[in-house]
Amino acid sequence: MSEPALVIDKLEKTYAGGLRALNGVSLAVPQGDFFALLGPNGAGKTTLIGIVTGLVNKTGGKVSVFGADIDKEVERARTFIGLVPQEVNMNPFEKPLDILVNQAGYYGVPRAIAIPRAEQILKDLGLYEKRDKGSNTLSGGMKRRLMIARGIVHEPKLLILDEPTAGVDVDLRRSMWDYLTTLTKKGVTIILTTHYLEEAEQLAKHVAIINKGEIAAQGTMDEVLALHDESAHEGGYRGGKLEEVFLQLTRPDAPKP
Amino acid sequence: MTTYQIWISFYTIIRKDVLRMFRIWPQTFLPSVITSALYFLIFGAFLGSKIGDVHGVPYVMFVVPGLVMLAVVTNSYANTSFVMFSSKFFGRNIDEILVSPTPAWVLVAGFVAGGLVRGILIGTLVLAV
Numbered sequence: 001m002s003e004p005a006l007v008i009d010k011l012e013k014t015y016a017g018g019l020r021a022l023n024g025v026s027l028a029v030p031q032g033d034f035f036a037l038l039g040p041n042g043a044g045k046t047t048l049i050g051i052v053t054g055l056v057n058k059t060g061g062k063v064s065v066f067g068a069d070i071d072k073e074v075e076r077a078r079t080f081i082g083l084v085p086q087e088v089n090m091n092p093f094e095k096p097l098d099i100l101v102n103q104a105g106y107y108g109v110p111r112a113i114a115i116p117r118a119e120q121i122l123k124d125l126g127l128y129e130k131r132d133k134g135s136n137t138l139s140g141g142m143k144r145r146l147m148i149a150r151g152i153v154h155e156p157k158l159l160i161l162d163e164p165t166a167g168v169d170v171d172l173r174r175s176m177w178d179y180l181t182t183l184t185k186k187g188v189t190i191i192l193t194t195h196y197l198e199e200a201e202q203l204a205k206h207v208a209i210i211n212k213g214e215i216a217a218q219g220t221m222d223e224v225l226a227l228h229d230e231s232a233h234e235g236g237y238r239g240g241k242l243e244e245v246f247l248q249l250t251r252p253d254a255p256k257p
Numbered sequence: 258m259t260t261y262q263i264w265i266s267f268y269t270i271i272r273k274d275v276l277r278m279f280r281i282w283p284q285t286f287l288p289s290v291i292t293s294a295l296y297f298l299i300f301g302a303f304l305g306s307k308i309g310d311v312h313g314v315p316y317v318m319f320v321v322p323g324l325v326m327l328a329v330v331t332n333s334y335a336n337t338s339f340v341m342f343s344s345k346f347f348g349r350n351i352d353e354i355l356v357s358p359t360p361a362w363v364l365v366a367g368f369v370a371g372g373l374v375r376g377i378l379i380g381t382l383v384l385a386v
Contacts, residue, residue: 053356075258075358083356089349093280098273105269106357108262150353 003067004028005080005158005189006052012060013047013213021047023213024061029158029191029206031066034184036204036221037193038242040250044213045193046086049162053083065158079107082156086163086193088143092136096127096146099135100153107154114153121149124179141172148176152183159183160191165199177203201225201242209249216249258358266359270367274340275374285336285375286382289328293383296324321384328383333376337368 006029013022021044029035039045050056052063054070054077063070068077090099100118101111109117122128125145130138135146144164151159161180165173177199184190194200200207201221208218217224221242228245258266278285301317308316344351354364 055352055355075360078356078358079258081356083352085352087349089352091344091348091350093277094273098276102269102273103353103357106266106354106359108258108265108358110265154357 002031005031005033005066006191007064008048008052008061009063010061011048011051011058011063013044013051013056014059021213022051022058022061025210025213025215026061027208027215027218029189031157031189032184032187033189033206034181034204035189035191036200036207037191037210038197038200038207038246039193039210039216043210043250045210046162048210049083049160049191049193053081053160054078079154080157082151082154082159084147084151084159084161084164086166088147090135090143090146090150093134095132096122096135096138096149097131099146100149103150104153109154117155118149118153121153125149126175141168144168145172145176148179152188156188158189158191162193163195164192165194165196173199197243197246198240201240207242209246211250217245258360262358263360263363266357267363267367267370270354270359270364271370271374274336274367274371277340278336278371278375278378285332286379289332289379290382290386293324293328294386296320296327297386300324325380325383329376329380332379333372336375337372340368340371 006027008025008027011022011025012020014020025044025048037045037048047056051058052065052070054074063077065077065080068080070077094102097115097118100121101114104114104118105111119128119131122131125148127138127142127145127149130142135143138146144167148161148164151161159180165176168176173196180190180192181203192200192204204221206219207221207224209216209224217227224245225241227249228241229248297317297320300320305316305320310316311319341351
């Protein structure tokens with residue numbers, strides 16, 4: 001069996017103010033998987049992603065990416081990862097092509113290789129016509145696509161998407177999912193956080209639900225969906241099956257895992 | 258990262274910064290040139306004409322090196338601090354580099370080199386004035 005793309009073992013994070021964002025989180029993401037990391041706002045998803053990508057310092061536990069420990073082999077671990085953050089964080093005056101070529105440069109990809117690669121990605125994501133315009137002239141959806149392009153330009157083996165479709169219209173969301181699905185077919189492992197649970201239900205092979213800094217459930221999508229308890233439904237609006245499981249596991253009076 | 262990859266990363270940081278400087282040249286180069294020209298006019302021409310020569314050397318010759326270095330130092334510092342603070346607190350695009358395998362010392366060296374380039378360019382311009 002191949003080595004997991006990501007292994008997290010008893011991960012802990014307590015912020016300076018005393019907030020305990022992660023409390024012994026452990027999970028493993030298989031290679032080539034489309035993995036959904038779900039949880040309510042403030043559950044610890046972004047903190048977890050921040051630790052894996054090196055933006056947040058952990059206070060305990062271990063993380064390894066394709067076998068590279070993020071403490072001992074920082075550079076090697078980061079080479080494997082591509083990040084699409086929750087917030088649009090790019091220089092608004094830079095051109096999309098420059099943003100991609102520079103990003104590849106930070107990973108040591110020479111411009112001669114990065115330019116044609118960046119152009120191809122911009123074509124694939126429908127941004128080629130805007131390659132020489134300031135990124136502040138792009139629409140919200142275009143900025144989101146550019147963030148995905150920036151996350152994949154160095155050809156990572158593990159792509160982490162932190163709510164990439166927040167505020168994106170349905171048509172665009174579908175095209176983004178189609179594109180990301182083609183990446184998984186090429187062997188890229190994808191970790192996705194989203195609040196669109198029906199999309200996670202369709203796309204992900206494995207899922208973990210995190211609540212208050214702890215894993216409430218994890219496994220294959222079928223295993224997690226099997227936790228659905230019809231009697232837990234409190235009446236009113238009924239969502240998809242994953243949504244019902246999610247609510248069941250994350251409501252304030254939910255039993256601790 | 259290999260030495261070659263580190264060099265590419267360093268080159269990317271400095272190239273991006275230098276292109277930014279030239280893209281907004283009215284903000285990066287022009288103010289220093291105007292300020293220095295005014296200083297030369299006030300301290301060199303007006304004040305210098307009252308003071309005259311000092312031990313046979315015109316007063317303005319004492320002022321020139323100081324004003325050039327003033328422009329070099331303030332611009333180098335301003336460039337480095339602006340690039341770091343704007344990318345950390347405004348666009349938050351410093352994360353682009355922080356998530357990459359680029360070592361911290363390369364990031365610092367890139368920012369410092371950007372400041373160095375701007376300082377040298379400004380110093381040359383002020384000297385030409």
